[in-house]
Amino acid sequence: MYNRILIANRGEIALRVIRACRELGIESVAVYSQADADSAHVRYADQAFCIGPARSADSYLRIDRIISAAELGDVDAIHPGYGFLAENAHFNEVCRSCKIDFIGPRPEAMEMLGDKNTARSLAIKAEVPVVPGSDGLIDDDNEAIRVANEIGFPVLIKATAGGGGKGMRVAVDQSVLATAVSQARTEAQAAFGNGAVYIEKYIEKPRHIEVQVIADEHGNVVHLYERDCSVQRRHQKLIEEAPSPTLSPEKRTAICEAAVRMIRAANYTNAGTVEFIVDKNDDFYFIEVNARIQVEHPVTEMVTGIDLIKQQILVASGEPLPFKQEDIPCRGVAIECRINAENPDKGFQPNPGKIQHMFAPGGLGVRFDSHVCSGYTVPPYYDSMIGKLIVYQPTRLEAIATMRRALKELAIEGISTTASFHDKVLQHPEFIAGNCDTTFVEREFTN
CATH class of the missing domain: 3.30.1490.20 (ATP-grasp fold, A domain)
Incomplete structure (x- = not known):
C-alpha cells in the first residue's frame, strides 16, 4: 500500500481523492495554482505545493512542476483526477519513468483508446457494435x-x-x-x-449510455452497470443517473458485457468508462473510452456501494479486486446534478465571483460533493462546475422528489448557478417519463 499520494488536480475531485486517501491511511499531497491558494483541497491535504500562476497552462498542465512537487513530497503515486492531465499518456509515462505510480491505465492502453479512430478499430475486433x-x-x-x-x-x-x-x-x-x-x-x-x-x-436523437468498468493487474475485469447521461447541452453533461431508466434487462446485460470485452481487448487496468449511444430502436453503438475516473462516478457508487476512488488506489498498488461480477449489486436509483457557476438565463454564461453565503442540503439519501463554501471566490480560469448534488432512493420517482427538495435547500448567494435550471428539467414530463435524448435540452429549453 502507498504511504503518500499526490493529487494532480484541483476542486472537488482533489478533495474527493484526499478523503479516500485519509480513509485508507494514506497521506495526501496537493498542488495548487496561485488562484487556488485558499481552496479546500489545499487546506485538507497533509502537504501542499504551489505550482504556478492561475492559468492552467502555467500550473495544472505543467508536468515538470507537478513531478517536482511529487519528488519534494516524496510520494509513491499520483492520482490525476479528471480533466487536465488525466488522459495524457506522456504524463503517465513520465510519472512511471520517475518511479512514481500513475493511478490509472498503462500509457499504451491510454494512448490506444485516446485516439477515437484506433479505439473504433479495436471495438470492431472485440465485436462491440460501432456506428x-x-x-x-x-x-x-x-x-x-x-x-x-x-x-x-x-x-x-x-x-x-x-x-x-x-x-x-x-x-x-x-x-x-x-x-x-x-x-x-x-x-x-x-x-x-x-x-x-x-x-x-449521424444517429438522430440518441441516448447517451456509459458503462463503468474496473480491471486489476491480475486479469479480473468487472462492470459496475451503466449510467444515463442523455441530459446534455452542447455535448456537456448536466444530469446523470444510474441505472438507465430506458434499458431493458436484456439490453443492460448486452451493453455491459460489450464494455467488458472492449476493456479486455485493450489490456486495460484501473477504472474507466465505455461510452455508447443508443438509437430509437434500442440498438447501441460504441463511442469512446474515457481512461480515467469521471465526474459522474458518484451515481455508480450509490447504486453499487463501491467506492471507486479507493478501488482505483488499491488496484494501482497491485491489489486484486475484492469482488467478482456476481458480487456487485445494482440497487435503487441515483441522480446527479452538476452545479455550475453559470447563468442559465443568459445562455449559461460563466458567472465566477465571491460566494457570499452557501448552505448545503442534507437528509437521507443526499450527498453534496463540493470544494466551495461561504466566502469562497470562484475563479474565472477553470471549469465552471462548483459542486455535484447526488441523491439516492429506492425508486426513480422518489429520487426525483428528493433531488427537487435538495435543489430547493441548496443556497448559493453572490453568483448565479444552474440549480434552478435543474429543477425545471426534473419537472418536465419527458424527464419524468425517462424519455430524454441528447437533444432534449436544446429542444425543450432553448428559445
Missing part, C-alpha cells in the same frame, strides 16, 4: 463525399483526438459537407493539436 462510418481517417473532401454518400446523410464529422464536443460537426447534405469537415479539423487542431477527423452516420 457505420469511414474505415479510417478522412484525408480529403472527395473521400468525405464518397463515405457520406455510402452511409447516407446526415453524417457526423468527429475529431480523432480529444472530447467534450470539440471537433464535431453535423453535415445534413453534400452541400455543407466540405465546410463541416474543414471546421471540425480547424477546431480540433486548435483544441488538441491534432486536426485528424473521421466520419460516422
